[in-house]
Amino acid sequence: MQIANVTEKWTGAVKEVTIGATKDEGGSRGKAVTVGGARSIPFMDFDGDQGKRIAVAMDVYDIPPEDWPEPLLKNYADVVNDPAAWAKKCAEYGADLICLKLDGIHPDKGNKSADDAVNTVKSILEAVDLPLIIWGCENDEKDNEVMPKVSQAAAGERCLLGGATQDNYKTITAVCLADGHNLITQAPVDINIGKQINILVTDLGFPLDKIVMFQTTGALGYGIEYCYSIHERGRIAALSGDGQMSTPVICDVGHEAWRAKEAKASDTEAPQWGSFAERGIMWEAITAVTLIQSGVDIIRMYHPKAVSIVKEHIDKLT
């Protein structure tokens, strides 16, 4: 029986973005990580090139986390007060990239200074040779004060800096351009805003092939469908030739998954939900694996066991 050939021919592709600069390239990273490049839908490799391997970034914070449940915290208990040591631990746990989230500079969370942030960044750059993502605290005024200094301190390392929003993009775009960093453009689960912010940023002269897009991640049970359908629609647009949607995508799985009740409820609080020790890990792993299906290129994760599950999944499907 003749089976019809249903392979899709896509006209577009996701751009490749390289994070991290080695010594030859003016930085000090051991190696660079390149993401993106897909010419087909995830895992439909008969339609075309699947692009670069999905990268896992592990989060480091500049202040100790307040509400991490024990099954998560125990993996980092001895390093939560020392971002450099924390980054080393993440490298041991198999991170492809380190994501430094500067929550500590937020006025309500510690109000650390720009100098504090710069020192943290420098200590991490020295402690590990993995490429670095540096994300602000999402208070516009503080970020506009701190991120330029952080960007300058890491100049030459070709980091990925977060992020540009529709209401606040000029400062971070300018510093990324000046210091040679890649840029995260952010939208709040809104594909139209996501596209618009890419247009605004490229209108300032920022190159499209140094942009990574971010839509606020919804974890399993907490809005995953919304960001799944946006990722999917954006990926199809990229493959159909929409230039401004053709950037790689980053998602924030660790933070969102471990906020869930399902990750936090103890065995006594929720005995019908299965073992507390395993639950958060699976909540994180399943959120990640689901979003991989929607078309993502970098996944920010927390738990080392979830990381190894997800990396094994990526291995099997590529």
Added chain:
Amino acid sequence: MITIAERINGMFLDVKRAIKEKDASVIHKLAKEQTEAGATYLDINVGTAAADQLDAMRWLVEATQEAVNTPIALDSQKLDVIKAGLEVVKNNVMINSAQGDPETLDTYMQLAKQHNAALLCLTMNKEGIPQNVDTRIEIAATIAAKAMEHDIDMDKIFIDPILFTITVDQKQPAYMLEVFNQIKLISDPPPHITVGLSNLSQGTKEKSLISRTFLTMAVAAGMDTALMDVLDKDLMDAAICAEMILNKQIYSDSFLKAARQ
């Protein structure tokens, strides 16, 4: 939307004069302006007045290529004029156009394949231009079948069901919409569907309004290409907007700009 920019045509006085006086600067300007306005192809038509049509075609193609890399649509009903254009064309190329007789299609499709050219085919034949939907569809089906026979991708085939001026037959724009819908069903994937948009409003008032109103109706019915005045900003905006409304382009506040980039 695939746009075939219509302005480099010897029917226009400035182009006619440029051909006569070999003034390439006129052609350079039109080529650049139309490219900047978002043209996918630049149509090149020597018009009827040129003394030596083959020479005029070669000259127009070369002048255009001096200015831009935009794909070129060689527009003539005469095979030798098309061939003259093919001799000198370096940019990607479309042959505009072939009629729908089987033998004619064989000739043109072989030529298209040889030059890796796209091919625009009219749904008319030796018996003339059809006056109804069914005959247009029959000819369109013949064109699609010939393309498959010659192993040409549907992506390179453009079918034009021939749009008349509205004052000649006012029933016929409505037929066109039905024709577009049916051509979409001819094959999977279907060929491209195109019209000479300016034909509709020849000799009328409100040319721009008539053109862009029909264009949005046509896009909704499945037309994805048009030979048109890309320098008419309202017309281009209407094309972009129609496609956005049909979810062919993700909306963003700068959607009109985004589609032109």
